[in-house]
Amino acid sequence: MTDTRLIHNVGVGAMEWLWAHRDGFRLEPGVDPEIGFLERFKPIGELAMICGVLFREGVAGSRQAELARRLLDTTWRETLDGGRMLVRGQRIEPMSPIPFEVYLPYRELGYSQPEIERWAAMLQRIDGWEVFETTPTRRLGLSAFQRRLGLTPRPPEAEAVKGTWLARTPEPWMVEGRIAYDITHCVFHLTDWGERPEGLPADIADYLRTWLPVWIDDWLDLERWDLLGELLVVDACLPRPTLDERAWKAFAAAQQPDGAMPAIREMPEGEPDDVFDVVYHSTLVAAFASVLATSRALSELAGAS
């Protein structure tokens, strides 16, 4: 099994980078409508979700927890203007689920913007919102988020999951990059981002136990760190994580001295904002994988003693 310290340190580095580059979590109010004002909300929602996991698992050091709290405060109060930017975004694109998706992790951490909740409740009652065309994995995620916000999911998650790639446990040799992301996100939604590993149905858990090592091996050799990080999260969501030593060592070695995790192969060069946009996600994923794997490793140690 991999050294827990090595796994933990990946997350320590990642949080330092995210804090040092917090200005990258920015909105662009004057953006071309063709691109869309809501495009830049996604990184903020992902940041909040990962910080939520960090608090939930309770394995972060005090410095990490402090950085996470300050990142949440800064993005909520300044970037999102106390949630008012979410409302503004919703009025620009009334049918978009993005404001609601970004809001949920903040709501779960005690931040509140009642107007967005009214929007979510209204949208949840609209037939067109239940059937607007999107990928089955995203649909499952929206149902899971509705439940977490206290709404009755439409469609129910048990129904939504049926359309996903993973639920069919198909031929593992057909998996390529896009499908692999569908798999990882399906697992995130089924387990509430690693909170409930028991949320994975037994056949899916067994399927992943069998084939995940192949995908980890593959994307490790391709140095696709962003996807590898998500696959390491999936490993940590399994009933018996492998905490694959070769993968974790290479993942840790790919991390930069300042904590950034390149998305693919090496760090890109360019303007700071452009570099941020390329590597913020892989760095968030590094923090996510680290905290979850550390938590599972410590539970195993506790269980063994």
Added chain:
Amino acid sequence: MEQSGTSTLLQGAVQDLASSVVSALRSGDHTHVLPAGTEEAGDVTLAAVRVLGADALLPGTLLRTPPDPAGLAVFRKAVEAYPPRADAAPTVRWSHWAMARALHRADPSGTFERPDEPGTGWLDGASWQFLTHQLAVLAPLALPGEDDGVTRAAGRRTVDVARGFVRAVRRRDWRQAAGAGRWLTLLPGVPETLGLRAGLEFVELMGGQDPQVALQLEAARLLARTGALV
């Protein structure tokens, strides 16, 4: 230049021989797989037989038809011309041993003495990636009803071989995929979710133009019909 010329010649001879084996497996007629006598068989041909290994006799082995004496003499000459060196890799030893076994089976009354089975220690604790690679190289050992050390080692690690098959397909290594696939048609407990049958078809469509890939797939097809190993 001379060396690369020779290796190109050899590669061509191996491909030709593999094509002949594929045709024989498909048609059931295998009298012309090997040259009709040791005089006609030059060094390159003998080397090609050694490279293809026991699979040069595969049509007779799988279709259970009596061997062609002239072809068998060529095969024997190849077995004797390339004994493994003292420091040979385990796969070299095993593929030579597999040829000796095939020869002995095809001509039980002959004078050929069967060597002892090599050890399998190098596969103990092997990663699934390495295991699959080695088994694919030793695909000529994947035959129904055998009980040699490599076959037993493979039988203990079906899921690992299945993982190696997926890895080989993902990496577009069709020879390795076809060799691993041939093993999987024999091994017990292949995960249903692998989709082996469709996987072999996929390998054929992607890489079946290579006679060495086609040979393994044709063998797998016949093995699937004749049933499991253990």
